[in-house]
Amino acid sequence: MLLSRAFKSLLNQPVINDIRYTQVCFHRFRSVPKLRIPEWRFRVERKIKDDNLTSENQKFIKEVVERDFGKQVIHKGVETYESKTLLKVPEIEPKTWKKGTIRCGVIAKKLGHYPLWKKDGTRICTTVLQIVDNHVIKYIPPNEFEPKERRPLKKYDRKGCILVGAESVDPNILTANYMGMFKGSGVMPTKHIFRFVVDDVAALPPGTPLNVSHFRVGDHVDVRGKTVHRGFQGVVKRWGFKGGPATHGNTKTHRRPGSLSSGVKSRIWKGKKMPGDMGNSWRILKGLKIWRINTKTNTMWVSGYSIAGNPGDLVYVYDTILPLRQPKEPLPLPTFLGDESALPEDIYEDSIHKFNEPSIIYEPEK
């Protein structure tokens, strides 16, 4: 009787359904490389303490943010806020582009891979980049812009600088110093911010949006991104050494580098390839062709699978500097100033087969 009563009391207890917190351990074997903040930027996120706010107070804070900046919306496939505080951009005069003038770049997100077919039947590999709600924050003219990390340029060769922000964010999580960078620009504080060095001709007033129409189909771009972090790796994976044989009396030298230097030299050369931290470094892929543009979602199709980073990571897109892949027609300077709503939704390169076209048929031989 007692036993059965105890059993029944067990049954009546509330069942715990949430099993998400069980058996999870997280070992950090080695320290993550130090986050280096560039000189021109402040720390973005503040240290978030648990303030134990009531739900009413949280609601009140949300109301204040919505009152000042606008509501949360999805703009061209990106979660942002309504740009309520944007200043009215004065009308920009279009200027003529010459060979060698450097325009502003763009902050984009790597979405993933995508196959496209040409009209002659060959398949090409492309990567899709989405431009994530970019706005110009500030323009620094050449006489004020003196970056410390570069060697001083000559006066006539000096360049200005444009600060561009992407993806506006809830300002509660940001530091006060970082918020100060947006003062007077009218742009809502953004999650990401980047600096593009430009010519004085390509200056842009604060508040101007940057979209895909900044680029054209058929032109070439350079894409800069951070490579995937592999951690501390040996010499076989990091530098592609051959390693040692697996058998034939071999012990403990299967994946080792071998000798480091000669006996005559009796020291190690500088820059010797050794084990160490792999990845997590900036790399630029140059001269990638733009095959397709979607103006509705702000996306563009760029050739190649090997753009640095995982899908979802940020990349920076510029006009190419390669001399043989310069555009034949002049680029829109400082940006595309026409009506964006008048553009078609999908713009393809001439040699690409559109998906709503009939299937490929080859002409018979004569």
Place this chain on the structure above:
Amino acid sequence: MLRKICKVNLIQNNLINSQYVIFRHLSAKAELNEAAESQEKKKTKKPKKALTDMRFKYPEFLPQPDNRLRNPVLERIMRKDMLDRRTQINIPEFYVGSILKLTISDPHSQGKTNSFVGICIQRDRTGLYSKFALRNVIDHQGIEVMYDLYDPAILKIEVLKLEKRLDDKLIYLKDALPEYSTIDVNMEPEILAEGGNIPVNDTVVKMKPFPWMQKWERQGLKGVEDLDKHLNLWRKQQKVKHDSPWDKYDLMKEYRKTITEEEQSEIFSEIFNRINKINEQHKQKAKAARRTISKPQNIG
């Protein structure tokens, strides 16, 4: 909070290329108490059967299940492009084991078109990457060809015989006797009654002697004869060693390969109207073509 994120990251191990399991629905919601469950049932409706059955017919519309590589914006564009391609060509319902006839435009051949008849031995990948392989034995020579399903060079896909097999992949036909994969090139299509169930062909295949391409005895195949008579003692021992009979009880392993029921109904309700419209257009086109053929005119 951190622990939650950790768990999601720990889950995903090398499941990028593996095919998803589509035969069972797994819901993302946790089980509720009885009292809460009855309330929940009133609020949420179960998705309709017509929507949920589309996962067999159009498996390539489900994205690949690895969350790290997924993006909702990209998937929506891809689905639109796939439907655009389907307006130009009728891509019929077919499964692994059914017999297809494919005509493509080929720049290398003399008439600039080429055709191939064979059994579908596998279907892989999703989206615009989805591909399938056909196999046939012509002049005592086994031949396999791989095709992209959304390749614009494909002119026509005909299903000569619609049926399923016991296994998900029939790659083992390479090492089976050639009679199991020989198909007449001039085969005529067999027409099934509409609305009926798709028949399952339960032939059991006999294998050639060694050497084999893969270790078939470890894969738990159903459509193959008892393989123990081919094996020596060493290989039998290895089979037992590498066996993992507990895999079928591993619900998490299955869950990682699935796309949840709620997400599936969201995807298919998006394409439901347009894909039905496209299918009707292709039916009408086929009817019109049949009429013209059935009235031959004798001249003179």
Place this chain on the structure above:
Amino acid sequence: MFPSSSIMSSLKAVTRVSANLFHTTAINNEVRLLTRLRVVDNSEIGKRAMMEGKPPKTIHVYNQKKVGFIGDKVMVAIKGQKKKGILVGMKQMQKPKTPRFDTNNVVLIDDNGTPLGTRIFVPIPTILRTILKEKTRSKGADYTKLLAIASRFV
């Protein structure tokens, strides 16, 4: 059952002989040095080598990579002689729309490119048309004669 039982019986004989009597390399998907090939034309020497269960070995691949791809020229050791041949069907993975065969097939040719046999028994891929046309030079060997004796294209 399978209609031509003679081929099956010969295949069994090949395996039995090869397992016991002499040393053979395993069937390789790639065509490298010393891989065994299958002669698919009706040349005298090729027929006899296949019937005896001593298929030819590759000695050299006329190629920068030293791995044979479709349409490449190879040198072959067959019945104690050196002959040249062209790879006509491959077992390794192919690009989409090009067929993949169950065996590595070869057709024996002369120095001028004329095939030793008069017929090819198995189908050959259509992509060989463009590959062989590109490889023929005006004063060199003419490989397109091989296409004339093919029975069927895939």
